[in-house]
Amino acid sequence: MSFRIVTDSTSDIPWSFAKEKGIKVVPLSIIIHEKVYKEDENFDYDAYYRLFEEEKAYFHIPKLKLFSFVPKTSQPSPGEFYQAYESLIKEGAKEIISIHVTKGLSGTINSARLGAKNISRKYKDVNIHIIDSKSASFPEMHLIRLALKLIEKNKNTGEEIASILREQALNIKTHILLPTLKYLWKGGRLSTTKFLIGNMLRRKPIITMNKEGEVEALKAVKEVDEGLRALLDLSTNNLQNRPKEFSIVYGTRLDYAEKLADYIKEWDSSIKIEVARSYGSVLSHLGPESIGLISNFIEIEI
Incomplete structure (x- = not known):
């Protein structure tokens, strides 16, 4: 049975690790001065953080047409998740473990669920298991590593792995x-x-x-x-x-x-x-x- 893992960029997963393990990362978007940037491996984090320190950028005076730099993020669309899942299916995946930032912080997981629902209409023999990490950042990474170990052991079904991950997310x-x-x-x-x-x-x-x-x-x-x-x-x-x-x-x-x-x-x-x-x-x-x-x-x- 062919397993693959999907996550989002809030997981802070190292890009090199994702490539090595064949993990698909669906990026969130970061909006800077009304321009939208994908939070992928090419995103300039140093330049982004420097914007926080530019105090002059925080004035918000509409009458003078001066607007502040307000950090905003945007969740991936269901279509982006659909594309991510389908790309793995075309590579032979039958069980997809999709681990994401908690719904309490972002609507990302809802997009993942909608993308998975649309996939299920076309690919009847593929199972996608959506996991709420109950957090963001490295809690997602710990679940990803656990999923990789369980997959490597080859003793559990996709649903069993999903159940273990949901239970251990609380730990x-x-x-x-x-x-x-x-x-x-x-x-x-x-x-x-x-x-x-x-x-x-x-x-x-x-x-x-x-x-x-x-x-x-x-x-x-x-x-x-x-x-x-x-x-x-x-x-x-x-x-x-x-x-x-x-x-x-x-x-x-x-x-x-x-x-x-x-x-x-x-x-x-x-x-x-x-x-x-x-x-x-x-x-x-x-x-x-x-x-x-x-x-x-x-x-x-x-």
Whole structure:
């Protein structure tokens, strides 16, 4: 039975890894000054992040025809997923595992479902299994790696693999520190009043993804260093639970990621730590300085 995997660009999957494993990545679009760019391997992330720092770009005065740079993303269309699925089918795929950003953050998974529904009308002998990762970024990557291992073992049907992935998605924990509120505010995700109050109090929120795949605020800290330590505490139930591995995801502040990795090593040097840079769509509304700590508590042994 021929298996293939599909994901979207919010997974932060390394392009080289996707090519090596034959994984089809359906890109989201990022809208910059009314121009639409596909978040593919040719997208210039460094140039994109620099736009966040150009304070003059954030003025929004319609009467003077001055408009702000507001980071926006757009989900892939059902047609794009249809094309992705069909291309794999033409290569011989019969079972497609499609792993995506949670519906609580994006409508991407709905497009995937519609694309799969249309495929089913034409290709009756192909099964497409849609997986909600309940998060974004490296939680998707952990599920992709698990799917690859299950496929390699060749002991499970597509539906069995899908069931395992949906169950284990709940065992991957995500916690994110936002060193500044200005990107949420400038992206329209935070009211001016809340921004001014939070900025005045110099609070840096920590958020998580709950079991429904929705954003949930946990606490706020005053300093980045305090926040980095809080990420570790929250991810491990105050250092009581040890995950199989950690993934630290950053945008522009590699120094924050390295400091967090040091704190983890001080606590338990035996746990694997992966440090990776996030793509634009994930950090568009959080800001490039945000830091995510993903804890892999997947229980299945392969």
